[in-house]
Amino acid sequence: MGAIFRREITSYFTSPVGYVFLAVFYFCAGIFFWAGCLQALTADMSACFALMFYVNLIFVPLITMKLLSDDKRLRTDQALLTSPVSLAGIVYGKFFAALVLYVAAVAIFPVFGMILSLFGEVPWSTTFGTVIGLFFLGAAFISIGIFVSSLTENVVVAAVLAIVFNLVFLIMDTISDLIAKISIDNVDWLNKVFEAIANGIKNLSFYDKYNEFTTGVFNVSSILFYLSIVAVFNFLTIRVLEKRRWS
Amino acid sequence: MIEVKNLSKAYGSHLAVNNISFEVNDGEILGFLGPNGAGKSTTMNILTGYISSTGGEALINGIDILKDPIKAKKQIGYLPEIPPLYLDMTVKEYLYFMFDLKKCSLPKISHIKDICSLVKINDVFDRIIKNLSKGYKQRVGLAQALIGNPPVLILDEPTVGLDPKQIIEIRNLIKRLGKNHTVILSSHILSEVQAVCDRVIIINKGVIAADDTAFNLSQSVSNDHRLVAAIDGPKEEVIKVISAIPGVETVNVGMQQEKGVFEYEIEAAYGKDIRKELNKRISARNWCFYSLRSNALTLEDIFLKITMGENVAISNAANSTKTDDSDKDGDLAANVNSAESNGADEPSLDASDIILDGEV
Numbered sequence: 020m021g022a023i024f025r026r027e028i029t030s031y032f033t034s035p036v037g038y039v040f041l042a043v044f045y046f047c048a049g050i051f052f053w054a055g056c057l058q059a060l061t062a063d064m065s066a067c068f069a070l071m072f073y074v075n076l077i078f079v080p081l082i083t084m085k086l087l088s089d090d091k092r093l094r095t096d097q098a099l100l101t102s103p104v105s106l107a108g109i110v111y112g113k114f115f116a117a118l119v120l121y122v123a124a125v126a127i128f129p130v131f132g133m134i135l136s137l138f139g140e141v142p143w144s145t146t147f148g149t150v151i152g153l154f155f156l157g158a159a160f161i162s163i164g165i166f167v168s169s170l171t172e173n174v175v176v177a178a179v180l181a182i183v184f185n186l187v188f189l190i191m192d193t194i195s196d197l198i199a200k201i202s203i204d205n206v207d208w209l210n211k212v213f214e215a216i217a218n219g220i221k222n223l224s225f226y227d228k229y230n231e232f233t234t235g236v237f238n239v240s241s242i243l244f245y246l247s248i249v250a251v252f253n254f255l256t257i258r259v260l261e262k263r264r265w266s
Numbered sequence: 267m268i269e270v271k272n273l274s275k276a277y278g279s280h281l282a283v284n285n286i287s288f289e290v291n292d293g294e295i296l297g298f299l300g301p302n303g304a305g306k307s308t309t310m311n312i313l314t315g316y317i318s319s320t321g322g323e324a325l326i327n328g329i330d331i332l333k334d335p336i337k338a339k340k341q342i343g344y345l346p347e348i349p350p351l352y353l354d355m356t357v358k359e360y361l362y363f364m365f366d367l368k369k370c371s372l373p374k375i376s377h378i379k380d381i382c383s384l385v386k387i388n389d390v391f392d393r394i395i396k397n398l399s400k401g402y403k404q405r406v407g408l409a410q411a412l413i414g415n416p417p418v419l420i421l422d423e424p425t426v427g428l429d430p431k432q433i434i435e436i437r438n439l440i441k442r443l444g445k446n447h448t449v450i451l452s453s454h455i456l457s458e459v460q461a462v463c464d465r466v467i468i469i470n471k472g473v474i475a476a477d478d479t480a481f482n483l484s485q486s487v488s489n490d491h492r493l494v495a496a497i498d499g500p501k502e503e504v505i506k507v508i509s510a511i512p513g514v515e516t517v518n519v520g521m522q523q524e525k526g527v528f529e530y531e532i533e534a535a536y537g538k539d540i541r542k543e544l545n546k547r548i549s550a551r552n553w554c555f556y557s558l559r560s561n562a563l564t565l566e567d568i569f570l571k572i573t574m575g576e577n578v579a580i581s582n583a584a585n586s587t588k589t590d591d592s593d594k595d596g597d598l599a600a601n602v603n604s605a606e607s608n609g610a611d612e613p614s615l616d617a618s619d620i621i622l623d624g625e626v
Contacts (some may be wrong), residue, residue, distance in 0.1 A: 021366065022366030022403070024361055024368040025363075026352070026355075026363050029355075029359070030352075030355075033354055033355075034319075034354055049271070057561065093350070093351070093352070093353065094348045094350050094351040095351065095352055096350070097311075097316055097344070097346045097348075097350040098346075098350035098364065098367070098410065099341065099350075099367070100315065100316050101314040101315055101339055101346075102339060102367045102368050103336045103339040103340045103368060103369060104335065104339070104367060106304065140563045144431060185589050264316070264317050264318050265317075265318050266277075
């Protein structure tokens with residue numbers, strides 16, 4: 020795992036991928052910071068954080084798209100899979116490499132906070148709470164991205180599919196609302212079923228849980244939710260690699 | 267030591283490898299020979315744990331590759347058909363990475379230095395792999411397989427893309443490695459297998475078609491005694507004289523080599539050695555031998571015979587190598603001596619690498 024982790028981290032910074040990702044992330048964060056805090060004359064960064072959800076959704080797939088698809092395309096997976104490393108070691112090595120790059124990106128927010136503290140009172144607990152939320156949200160997006168990357172050997176397909184996956188998790192709320200609105204007269208039990216489905220889907224919403232953080236609520240169950248997403252998708256990725264061996 | 271028992275691999279209804287069994291002992295170099303798509307790479311991928319078999323088992327030094335993959339993989343150095351290189355790394359970074367990946371306990375820097383001088387990639391050590399030539403990439407792939415000094419080496423077409431000088435170097439290297447490693451190497455270049463391997467397995471359509479030493483293989487397929495002699499003498503009379511030798515069944519006249527010198531293909535009865543008698547009768551008439559050689563099958567003929575079915579006539583297959591053999595028919599004495607030995611034993615095929623891509 021260590022060797023794969025080190026290789027991927029190095030690879031981010033010997034290719035443009037790492038630099039481009041960080042630049043785009045800092046650029047977007049900077050614009051939101053300027054518009055949401057500096058222009059609005061407030062030290063409350065929640066508006067800036069709320070928009071970061073969409074930046075994550077679109078740009079995290081850029082750091083995960085190559086992780087497994089490129090190995091398959093260049094046949095380097097043959098080196099990985101015939102080495103004395105477990106499949107979990109391969110997947111988590113790559114996962115943590117992407118996560119470290121992501122942490123470097125998110126680390127811009129405490130810097131913003133420090134700039135703001137020169138001009139006013141920064142609500143540090145909310146800010147750090149949201150950064151932690153952002154961290155786990157990113158971890159979930161990364162594991163989804165790696166999973167999608169394991170399905171294809173085309174880098175572009177991996178990126179686009181990952182964005183679509185993330186979008187589906189975004190519009191869970193909308194889907195849930197739509198289902199909840201369905202009501203059929205005189206068939207009470209059916210309405211209850213729809214309601215239950217709507218509630219179930221609502222629980223999967225990424226956006227709701229993240230939004231809570233930006234409003235200053237530090238909900239441990241949301242963190243557990245994101246962690247479960249990480250565990251499930253990393254597990255699925257391992258299964259995909261295992262399945263490829265058997266087919 | 268590698269043991270393969272009833273190994274099968276099915277892709278849907280297509281059987282890529284069909285119930286094959288063999289063993290490779292320590293210090294043995296086994297050659298896998300077969301046309302493209304015969305199941306060589308599939309078998310190697312199963313042995314190295316890259317894909318799994320659908321039936322049977324493969325043991326590497328007694329460890330089942332499916333039951334204890336991590337322990338088994340530690341025993342193996344694998345060079346796949348396409349070397350698994352990270353193109354964005356330098357050779358140094360890549361080999362260091364593979365060293366860490368394989369969790370070796372040897373001293374890293376000196377061990378990798380040794381390997382680099384073994385496969386001669388010292389001068390590209392700091393270059394990015396993307397920019398290397400095919401031959402260098404292949405050698406980096408080979409270096410990667412040697413990391414950690416694994417007791418078992420599995421090399422899938424190790425000399426592809428190398429120039430003739432490098433091919434000879436790598437073959438010698440493999441031969442040297444074979445002294446204290448178990449080596450399986452696949453190839454569709456017959457001369458390579460002949461030059462390097464102690465034993466040959468011919469795979470065709472997922473089934474083992476033959477498993478023996480190169481020498482025994484050529485003997486088992488051609489037990490009949492065939493000679494090709496170039497004799498300086500009047501054609502008709504020579505045929506008459508040869509036909510008169512007891513045991514001779516047929517005599518065919520081949521092409522004219524020099525003025526008055528014809529090649530005669532002589533087929534004797536099974537197990538009959540007519541060389542002494544032939545020599546006696548030819549010299550009694552003051553005719554002269556320009557060459558005499560055994561027309562036993564080479565590995566190529568055997569290969570064609572086995573993979574294309576028994577209906578390929580032996581003499582046809584043998585004829586196909588005649589042009590190569592004739593260049594070395596210079597010295598009469600040497601050839602009379604070498605006629606003693608079997609055709610497959612001679613290093614005669616280095617110049618005639620036939621690559622079997624369907625049509626030959």
